[in-house]
Amino acid sequence: MSGSVSVAQRRASADQPDYARLGNPIATPAPDAQIRASLHEASPDRIRQNIERLVAFNNRSTVSSTETDLKPGTGVLAAADWIRSQFEEYSKACGGCLEVKVDEFVEQPQPGFGNSKPRIVRPTPLRNVYAILRGTDPVASKRMYLVTGHYDTRVNDVMDTHGFAPGANDDSSGTAVSMESARVLSQHKFPATIVFVCVAGEEQGLNGSAHLAKLAKSEGWQLEGVLNNDIVGGDTTPGDTLQSKTRVRVFSQGILPTAPIEQIRAALSVGGESEGPSRQLAREVLEVDRTYLEKLKGNVNSAHGSLAGTQPQELQAVMELRLDRFLRGGDHKSFSDQGFPAVRFTEWRENFNHQHQTVRQENGVEYGDLLKFDDFHYIAQVARLNMATLGTLAMSPGVPQNVKVVTSNLDNDTILTWDPPASPTPGPVRYEIVWRETAVNDWQYAADAARYSGTVGEHSVRLPVSKDNVFFGVRACSGTACSQAVPPVPAR
The missing domain is CATH 2.60.40.10 (Immunoglobulins)
Incomplete structure (x- = not known):
């Protein structure tokens, strides 16, 4: 009979545990119209142009800031000046909505890591370049959400300041995500504040992000989320059949080792190893991804040139229950160490022949972090995920x-x-x-x-x-x- 409940159905319902009967399965939220519109403005062409320009600085080693014999228009300081000029152009396009700042300081000589040689051997100028999109509400604008990538590069010899070090993936790709996010989101308004950052000093020991995170702490920034993009170029190596262009890894820390020992013990006593603020931010990224990216359809970027007009692939954010990859580190750690929720986005499968390598060919293998290995559509998808996350958080209470x-x-x-x-x-x-x-x-x-x-x-x-x-x-x-x-x- 229509509308009747069978014995089997009643038994299945009764067999459900309390937590399943008393709540609703998590539903994908309806997308916000403004955020969805912003995603269609992200341009693979713009991303490609920015990465090409960054590669043209030849070598963006942080310690190149101490050199006096660099060819004009090359080196890390020239790159910083150009990034600042781009943020200023974005600000002009939105009627001066961005506050463009440079966090400039001198990093003092420091010892190496473990048995490695020091990576800063003399007082070294560093510049973090960032742009602030203030929230429209006087109360909500006190909350801040930050996206970052590092613009410095390296080759095999981390102290090499003159050899070609393009860094097209590590980390021009992440820098391009911050820049494209600034260009697009500055054309929209949000109650809370969004900060777009490009840091230096990552390859020398997370120096730039450490300084900025400490600055944020000392100035009392109400920083509720940090998105770090590092190696999001979607490496495209001929013959590699294991790379995924539909996944991006999201790394986050569980328990903060810098937390008071009583807090750590309390978390361990109730199984809270995976309940830290960074891990919760990663879960929010997954929900935003389900809302906007996993099922993103339509002809996006139709007005943005030669790379435009293709159907974007879905993108699945995959939570990785660790701070970072083995033997590697990233700028989100600097913010996490200061108690700020922070995550790292990284492509699914890295090719280490194309990272930290002097450009060369050996035994038929091509080494070097070259532009031709980047996938600009993939980077654009990662940028969209960052934009959607920033926009959602900035519109939340x-x-x-x-x-x-x-x-x-x-x-x-x-x-x-x-x-x-x-x-x-x-x-x-x-x-x-x-x-x-x-x-x-x-x-x-x-x-x-x-x-x-x-x-x-x-x-x-x-x-x-x-x-x-x-x-x-x-x-x-x-x-x-x-x-x-x-x-x-x-x-x-």
Whole structure:
């Protein structure tokens, strides 16, 4: 009979665990019209042109800033000046909406890493170039979201300041993502603030990002998310059948080793090794990806020249449960060390013959980080993922504060409490409770907090789901934009 429920259906429903019956499966949010429009403005041609110009500086070694015999128009300082000029052009196009700044400092000589030789042997000028798109709301604009890539390069000898070091992938690709994000998003308005950054000194030991992260900390930046793009060129090597142009890795740190030892012990005691702020930011990237990139269709970039007009492939963000790759590091670590949520985007499969290599051919193998190995459509897709993430976060109310789970009673309920975001967007804010099984990495279920509110007070819920069986998070939403979730801290 139509509308009847069979015995088997009733039994299947009864067999569902409490966490599955009391929440809704995580649904893909509806895309925001402004963000979706911005993605269609990203241009593979613009990205190619910027990378070509960066390669033309010949060698962007950080320590080339101390050389006096470089050919005019080459070297790392010339590259910094050009990047600044591009940010200024983007600002002119949006009526002066970008504040273009240079974080210039002198890095002092330092010892090497382990048994390696020092990479800074004399006082060395460094320049981080960045542009700030201030949020339109006086309160929400205090929140900041940052995208970065490093523009310095190297070859086999990290101290070589004159040999051809194109760095077309490592990391002109990431620099191009920051620049294209600035060009496109500066034409739009967001309540919170977005910062577009190109740092130096990565190859010498994350020097530029370390200085900027410390600057952000000392100046009290309310930095709720950092997106680092490093080696996102989609290396295209003839004969390589294992590369994926539909995946990008998202690396993030779980427990911060710089956190107080009591905080680390508390996290370990409840299995919170994967609940740190950077890991939560990575989960937000995955949701943004599902909203905008996994099913992105349509003829994008139709007005942008010779590389335009192709159907973009879907892009799947894949969370990697580690800070970075083996034997390597990146600028997101500098921000993570200062307590800021930070992730790294990297192509699926790197070709190490095309990284940190002197340009040459040996035994039929071509070495060098050359322009011809970049895939500009892939870089554009990664740029779109960055733009969509930045836009979503900048339109969200920001992260809830002081999220706690009450552990004073032995029961099968879960009581969560929180405070509103520190600098919310104007208008109503709603809260979602999200959770997942302890053996699952991404959020599975969600419930509107209003469904369970009022049971224990304002900004609190009591759910008939055991806190022992799932990981919880609380996120703040405005319209279709939600912040990354914040895991609760046990409290009596």
